Amino acid sequence: MSNLAFLGFLIPIILLCVIVIAIFLANFKVVPQSNVYIIERLGRYYTTWESGWHVKVPFLDRIEKRISLKEQVIDFAPQPVITKDNVTMQIDTVVFYQVTDAKLFAYGVDRPISAIENLTATTMRNIIGELELDSTLNSRDVINTKITATLDEETDRWGIKVIRVELKNILPPRETQEAMEKQMRAEREKREAIRRAEGEKESQILVAEGEKESAILRAEAERQSAILRAEAEKQSAILRAEGVREQKIREAQGEAEAIQLVQRAYADSLRMLSEADPSAKALQLKGLEAFQKAADGKATKIIIPSELQSLAGLLTAIKEIPSDR
Secondary structure (H helix, E strand, O other): OHHHHHHHHHHHHHHHHHHHHHHHHHHEEEEOOOEEEEEEEOOEEEEEEOOEEEEOOOOOEEEEEEEEOOOEEEEOOOEEEEOOOOOEEEEEEEEEEEEOOHHHHHHOOOOHHHHHHHHHHHHHHHHHOOOOHHHHHHOHHHHHHHHHHHHHHHOHHHOEEEEEEEEEEEEOOHHHHHHHHHHHHHHHHHHHHHHHHHHHHHHHHHHHHHHHHHHHHHHHHHHHHHHHHHHHHHHHHHHHHHHHHHHHHHHHHHHHHHHHHHHHHHHHHHHHHHHHOOOHHHHHHHHHHHHHHHOOOOOOOOOOOHHHOOHHHHHHHHHHHHHHO
């Protein structure tokens, strides 16, 4: 009986210990890295658990919300937006955000993701409503910056930091897309025609430059040829002049030498005549021969020397020359 009584006493104690351990283990919590837990005690905010291990008071404390502090991405469904020129488009956005204050995130707004989505849609409608279609399609960066600034300012009181907002897709109406495609085709054809015209222009310029260079080279060649011909003619004229000069010099030298020879012969004849000591009659005879040569009929005037005044006397002298010998 004593053993049974002991077992009857021991079993409730063991069960109590097991229950206590189970309760302790159930209330022992480990918060992962980059996460926080919002703890409420008796229905009111009590504390915020950061990463690490924690123990909550059973039956008094409860985990209200598990919040991740990592940067998160939300892809919102397309929203209808009307531009300033009354074109309705479907635009879907991607929002990058991060929780900076877990308490404000838990208690600042009900369904914060839905609040961000609605705030994004209204802000985007306000911004794009002031832009025309072309500006909307060409101003994504401006729209992203404006939406990001507005959301970041509005979500501060919710403990949320909006890092950036991106317009994922912009889908205009079908007829607008067809018009844009036609415009793009026309623009591409225009650019192609411009490039083709520029190519032809460049080709013509290159051909003209080539012809210009060829003409310049031809003109330069002709100029060089003319210069060479002129130089050759000049050299030829110089050589001809040199030849004529040499010829004249040689002719003058020949004439001078002939004159010298005649003068020398004449001097020799005078010397020989002087050495021969001719008589007066012989001298008169020589004078007569010279007079005959002078009066050969070519001269119009004849001057008779005084020594030949008497022709008869001269003839008599001629006749007497053989008799004296």
